[in-house]
Every structure is written in structure tokens, then in C-alpha cells.
Amino acid sequence: MSEWIVRQKIRIPFHYTTGRALTRFLTGLAECRLWATRCGECARVYVPPRSFCGRCWREITEWRELPAEGELMSYTVRPADPPLILGLIRLDGADTALVHRLGEVKLEELERVVRVRAVWREDRTGSILDIAYFAPAR
Numbered sequence: 001m002s003e004w005i006v007r008q009k010i011r012i013p014f015h016y017t018t019g020r021a022l023t024r025f026l027t028g029l030a031e032c033r034l035w036a037t038r039c040g041e042c043a044r045v046y047v048p049p050r051s052f053c054g055r056c057w058r059e060i061t062e063w064r065e066l067p068a069e070g071e072l073m074s075y076t077v078r079p080a081d082p083p084l085i086l087g088l089i090r091l092d093g094a095d096t097a098l099v100h101r102l103g104e105v106k107l108e109e110l111e112r113v114v115r116v117r118a119v120w121r122e123d124r125t126g127s128i129l130d131i132a133y134f135a136p137a138r
Helices: 019-030 107-112
Strands: 034-038 062-066 069-078 084-091 098-101 115-120 131-136
Touching (some): 019 034
Antiparallel strands (some): 069 084, 084 098
């Protein structure tokens, strides 16, 4: 039996639709606002927001604006020049966390950082990168 190998590229164009919850979240970022959703059944607060609860499988319709400050739960460092520091951040009032860049902090200070705050870009477009980074809350 002989094999035939055909090498080719298949192009599949697609569009990603953010949906109701993520659209409101991204629109809020352009306005320096952090939106979350809260499950009416189990009270879990999601940021980024979700339309359905991952625990109860109930539709979520309740919205909350969260402060742009929270707890640095963990971090990782990619060695480079300068190093890229990513943090796992749970905003005040949220039950979930988001990953984002950390800035205004030296590597040797990371172990002491507990609280962080969002630092906003001036030219916001409705992207997660409208938050330039999270800095230590001093």
C-alpha cells in the first residue's frame, strides 16, 4: 500500500462575536469602568462577565461595576529585557480572577505586593489592553 501526502493550506475565514456580556465589559474598559456579572442563584461574581453561571448553569442578568483595585493572587515572570510580569488579579468584589500585566514594580519587590490597581491608557479603544497594566496599590 502506498501513501499520498498532500501539503496545502486551508483558509477558513471566521468572525469572533463577543456577545452581550463581553461587549459590555469591553465598552466599559474604554470608559475606565470594570463591569462584572453576578449569578442570582449562587451569588458568584464573574469578571470578565459571563452570560451564564459556570456553577449553576443559570442565565446571569445582574451587572455590577467593580473598583479598579484588587488582590494579586499569583504572578509569573518571563525572562526578557525588560522582564514581562503577568499577574493573576482578583478585583475587589469578584469571585474570579483575570490575568494581566504588572508594572511599576521591580522583581525583588514582587513577593511583597498584595494589592494592585489598574493603570489606564489614555487612548482607549474597548480592548483589555485599555488597562496598560496593574501597579502596586500604595
